[in-house]
Amino acid sequence: MTPKLQERLAPWVTTLVLIAAWWLFIRLFDIKSFILPTPWETLQAIYKFRYPLFVHGMSTLATTLIGFVAAVVFGMALGILVGSSRLAYSGIYPLLIGFNSVPKAALVPVFVIWFGAGTIPAVCTAFMLSFFPVVANVATAFATIEPELFEVMNSLGATRWDITRKIGIPRSLPFFFASLKISVTLAFVGSVIAEIVAGNSGIGNVMLVASSNFNVPLVFAALVVVGVLGVGMYAIFDFFERRMTAWSIRGGDAQVQAIGG
Amino acid sequence: MPFIELANVDLVYGAAAQDAASRTLAVSSASLTIEHGEFLAIVGPSGCGKSTLLKLISGLVRPSRGTVTVDGKEVLQPLKTVGMAFQNATLLPWRNIRDNVMLPLEIVEPYRSRQKIDRDKHREAADVLLEKVGLSGFGDRMPWQLSGGMQQRAQLCRALIHEPSILLLDEPFAALDTFTREELWAVLQDLWSFRKCTVILVTHELREAVYLAQTVHVMSARPGRILKTSVIDIPRPRTLECTFEPGFVDLVHDLRHHISLGKQP
Numbered sequence: 001m002t003p004k005l006q007e008r009l010a011p012w013v014t015t016l017v018l019i020a021a022w023w024l025f026i027r028l029f030d031i032k033s034f035i036l037p038t039p040w041e042t043l044q045a046i047y048k049f050r051y052p053l054f055v056h057g058m059s060t061l062a063t064t065l066i067g068f069v070a071a072v073v074f075g076m077a078l079g080i081l082v083g084s085s086r087l088a089y090s091g092i093y094p095l096l097i098g099f100n101s102v103p104k105a106a107l108v109p110v111f112v113i114w115f116g117a118g119t120i121p122a123v124c125t126a127f128m129l130s131f132f133p134v135v136a137n138v139a140t141a142f143a144t145i146e147p148e149l150f151e152v153m154n155s156l157g158a159t160r161w162d163i164t165r166k167i168g169i170p171r172s173l174p175f176f177f178a179s180l181k182i183s184v185t186l187a188f189v190g191s192v193i194a195e196i197v198a199g200n201s202g203i204g205n206v207m208l209v210a211s212s213n214f215n216v217p218l219v220f221a222a223l224v225v226v227g228v229l230g231v232g233m234y235a236i237f238d239f240f241e242r243r244m245t246a247w248s249i250r251g252g253d254a255q256v257q258a259i260g261g
Numbered sequence: 262m263p264f265i266e267l268a269n270v271d272l273v274y275g276a277a278a279q280d281a282a283s284r285t286l287a288v289s290s291a292s293l294t295i296e297h298g299e300f301l302a303i304v305g306p307s308g309c310g311k312s313t314l315l316k317l318i319s320g321l322v323r324p325s326r327g328t329v330t331v332d333g334k335e336v337l338q339p340l341k342t343v344g345m346a347f348q349n350a351t352l353l354p355w356r357n358i359r360d361n362v363m364l365p366l367e368i369v370e371p372y373r374s375r376q377k378i379d380r381d382k383h384r385e386a387a388d389v390l391l392e393k394v395g396l397s398g399f400g401d402r403m404p405w406q407l408s409g410g411m412q413q414r415a416q417l418c419r420a421l422i423h424e425p426s427i428l429l430l431d432e433p434f435a436a437l438d439t440f441t442r443e444e445l446w447a448v449l450q451d452l453w454s455f456r457k458c459t460v461i462l463v464t465h466e467l468r469e470a471v472y473l474a475q476t477v478h479v480m481s482a483r484p485g486r487i488l489k490t491s492v493i494d495i496p497r498p499r500t501l502e503c504t505f506e507p508g509f510v511d512l513v514h515d516l517r518h519h520i521s522l523g524k525q526p
Contacts, residue, residue: 148351155319156368156423157341166367170355247355247403 037217042224045217052206057225060191060202063119064229067126068187072180074127075134079172080164082135083142093139100132104190108197122194122202129190130183137179141172174248177241184233192226262333263294264459265318265427270327272313287313289484290327295461300453302462302474306520310485311463315429318461319343331427341369344420344458346433350412352404358415359400362387365423372423390418393455394448410441414448421456428453430462434469443501446472450498467513467520472499479516481523489519 001009019039025031026038033041046053081088082096104125111121145167153163195204203222210218272288287310295301303311316322317329320336329336344365352361366372366383376383391400394414404412413433420428430449434442450473453460464470470477471493479489493512495503503509 146349146351148347148349149353151316151319151321151347152345152351152364152419153368154321154339155341155343155345155429156365157339158368162368166364167353170353173355245355247405 034214034216037220041217042220045221053225056203056206063122064126064187064191067123068130068184071127071131075131076138079135079138083139104129105193108194112198117198121198122191125194126187126190130187133179133182137175138172141175142168174245180237181234185230188230264297265295266330267291267293268328270324273325286484289486291487298457300460300475302470302477304470305480306482309480309482312431315431342426344425344428346416346420346430348432348435350416354404357401359387362418362422369423410437426458428458428460432464467516471512479519488523
C-alpha cells in the first residue's frame, strides 16, 4: 500500500475502529438500548426516520449557513480593522475576548425573548459562536505583515486600501480558510444548541422530542447527521483552501494552523 | 544644487516619550549631499542609524531637527519616486516572480492607470529587467522555488521597474554567501550603468562599498554621525580582480580604521 493510499484510508479506518469499540463496549457491559443504542440500532433509526431527519437536517444546515455567512462577512471586516490599526486592536480585542468567554448557550433564552422561539435565535447563536475564530485569524494575518513590505508600499505612495488589497487580503487567505474550517463546525454547535433549547424545527428539535420519548436510537441518529454535515462542510472548505492558497502549502507538509475556537 | 541634501539632521526615536531613557538619538547632525546619478555607500558599525538615514531620505520618517531636501523640495511625506530593497527579499509568496516585479506598476502613476492598456508592455519591461539580472525564464516561478540570491535579484528588479530616480538599498546582500554576494555586486553595477539612477547603499561590508560606490561615508556608532567621506576613483567597470589590487585594499583598510575610531566613545 502506498503512503498516499494509507493517508486516504486513515479516516475511514479510525471511524470503523470507533464504531467497533462502541459496539464492543455495549456487548461487554450489556448496556440497554434506551441508555446507549448499538451502531446497528442507530443505523436502523437513521433509515426509519430518514424523511424527518433529512427535512430537519436541511433546516439545520440552512440555519447554520445563514449564521455562518454573516459571521464570515462580519468577522473578516472586523479582523481587517483590528489587524490594521493598533488603536482598534487595543480598543476592541479585549471586548472580543470577553464576549467570546460568555457561554453562548446562556444567550439562547435572551434571543428567544427578543425574537421569539424558532429559527432566528438559532441563526444568532450560530453567528455568535462562529465569528470569533475568523476575527482572530484575519487580525493575526494583518498584524503580522512584515514591516519592510509596508516600507516598500509606502515608498511607492500606496494608499491604505492598496496595501489591504494587494498584501493584506491575499496574505490573510490561508489564515482565513483555516478559520472557516473551525468556524463552520462551531456554527453547527450553535444552531443545534439553540434548536434544543427553543426550536420548533431542526435536528436539535428532533433530538429534544426523541429524548423526551426515550427514543435514544433516534437521538444518536440525529447526532450522526450533525456530525456528517459538519465533516461535509469542513471538507468543502478544505477543498477551496487547497485550491486558493496552494502557494502557502508548498510540499503539503506545512499548513497554517488556525487559532481560536 | 545637489539632488539630495541632508542639512544638520537629527532623529530621535520615541520623541514623544516623557522619560529620557526611552528616547533614542538615532542620528545626530548628519549632513550629506548627493548628486544626480551618484552611487553612494554608507558604512558603519551595526545599529549606528544607517537604515534610519535611508528612511529619512525616502520620507518614511521625518527628522526631529534639520531638513531633508530632494530635487529642490523639502521631504515632508514619503517620496513616490523611490525604489527600495532590503536584506530580506520580501517578495509576495502568492505571486510569481514576474508579477512580484510588476507590483510597483500597480501602485505608481502613470503606470497604474495604464495597467490594462499597457499590460504587454509592462510584462516585457519586467522580462527585460529579469534578463538583466540573469533570471530570464524564471518569471513564472514562485518565490519559494528560487534560491536566496535569485530572490534578491528579483527584488532588485522590483525596486527598479517603475524607473525610480532614487534606489535605496538596505544591506541587500547581507544574508547571502560570499560567492553569491560578489556575483550580485557585478549585477548591481550593471544595473546602475544601465539605469543611471541615484543609488544609496547601506552596508557593513567594506569591500562591497568600495567595489560599488563613488563615494563612501563612514558613520560612527550610535548616535550616528558622519565621520569621514572617501571618494573612490577606481575606474569602471570594476571587476573582482580590482578588489585584490593594493589601491583597493588600502581604501578598505582606511575605512576600517575610521570605523574602529568611531566605535570608541
